[in-house]
Amino acid sequence: MPRLSLRHVALSLLMFSCGGGPGPGPGQFDARDVSGNYDLTYDNRLTVKLNVAGAVREVTQTGYGGVVDFGMVNGSPVSLDLTAFCAKPEVKCPSEAFWAKTAITQPNLKANRAELQQLTVVNDTVHKLPAGQRAVSLSGLVDHNQDDRFLLGLGAEGGGNDACLALSLSLAGGRFTRVGESSQTSVEGRTPQNAPCSLDAGVVDAGVVDAGVLPDGGAADGGAPFICTPTMITRRVVPPGAAVEGIADGKVFLGWAGGCAFGPVLVGATLTLETGFTGRRTGDYDPPPFTPSPVVLPDGGVDGGADGGP
Numbered sequence: 001m002p003r004l005s006l007r008h009v010a011l012s013l014l015m016f017s018c019g020g021g022p023g024p025g026p027g028q029f030d031a032r033d034v035s036g037n038y039d040l041t042y043d044n045r046l047t048v049k050l051n052v053a054g055a056v057r058e059v060t061q062t063g064y065g066g067v068v069d070f071g072m073v074n075g076s077p078v079s080l081d082l083t084a085f086c087a088k089p090e091v092k093c094p095s096e097a098f099w100a101k102t103a104i105t106q107p108n109l110k111a112n113r114a115e116l117q118q119l120t121v122v123n124d125t126v127h128k129l130p131a132g133q134r135a136v137s138l139s140g141l142v143d144h145n146q147d148d149r150f151l152l153g154l155g156a157e158g159g160g161n162d163a164c165l166a167l168s169l170s171l172a173g174g175r176f177t178r179v180g181e182s183s184q185t186s187v188e189g190r191t192p193q194n195a196p197c198s199l200d201a202g203v204v205d206a207g208v209v210d211a212g213v214l215p216d217g218g219a220a221d222g223g224a225p226f227i228c229t230p231t232m233i234t235r236r237v238v239p240p241g242a243a244v245e246g247i248a249d250g251k252v253f254l255g256w257a258g259g260c261a262f263g264p265v266l267v268g269a270t271l272t273l274e275t276g277f278t279g280r281r282t283g284d285y286d287p288p289p290f291t292p293s294p295v296v297l298p299d300g301g302v303d304g305g306a307d308g309g310p
Contacts, residue, residue: 038101
């Protein structure tokens with residue numbers, strides 16, 4: 001899942017107020033609406049990576065039990081007791097950083113018709129909180145032009161002093177699913193840069209793309225032909241007016257400074273953990289009282305004035 005730059009965040013937030021007028025009125029159907037309460041299920045297939053000066057060691061395993069063995073690093077054996085690491089009070093592993101029960105809303109949906117919307121996810125692990133307590137929330141973006149895909153940052157702003165704060169590359173993301181959706185696969189032409197092209201004669205416009213410029217901005221080498229390759233392309237097909245029913249392709253990706261897991265010996269390293277999840281919509285949006293949050297994306301970009309909800 002691609003990371004979004006700070007510039008993208010600023011442009012995205014600008015779109016919230018430039019979405020072609022107000023959204024549907026009260027009681028009117030809005031196909032963009034993905035709000036609701038969701039139960040998340042983690043697959044517990046873990047990918048653990050240790051990056052030391054650009055050299056990456058990767059281990060995959062099922063569940064949090066056992067020890068992850070990274071082999072020899074700088075002449076010494078390095079391993080990680082994953083259960084003990086996630087049990088540290090200062091460490092938040094996937095289900096602590098992105099909760100198994102959530103309430104999800106789009107606070108700006110009625111304000112505009114933009115396809116890119118703020119998404120707020122509220123911790124609904126404990127629905128009835130003691131008086132005066134408020135649940136934590138996260139805010140990111142959902143893009144209805146990109147199969148209802150969403151992205152939220154889970155990390156702290158860069159430069160935190162605590163070695164066990166999740167790094168700003170940390171994220172949760174996935175896509176919302178719709179009732180009755182299906183996949184449709186067809187053969188289409190693609191250039192080496194993955195741009196659409198005509199399969200006619202196997203070349204793109206007699207060898208020239210956009211007056212001699214390739215999709216990636218490179219020169220067309222004097223009009224030399226570029227191969228247009230038949231490629232299997234799969235698209236999601238959603239029935240008109242289909243309601244949201246869950247979350248697919250979910251991913252939680254967390255990163256920490258190496259010193260958090262291994263102490264001073266690997267203080268300059270980076271440890272990352274990735275796992276997948278799915279979600280099931282259990283009912284209408286019904287959050288506990290919560291603290292509004294700004295939009296945060298995984299490069300650490302923050303909008304300080306987003307409307308996080310009540």
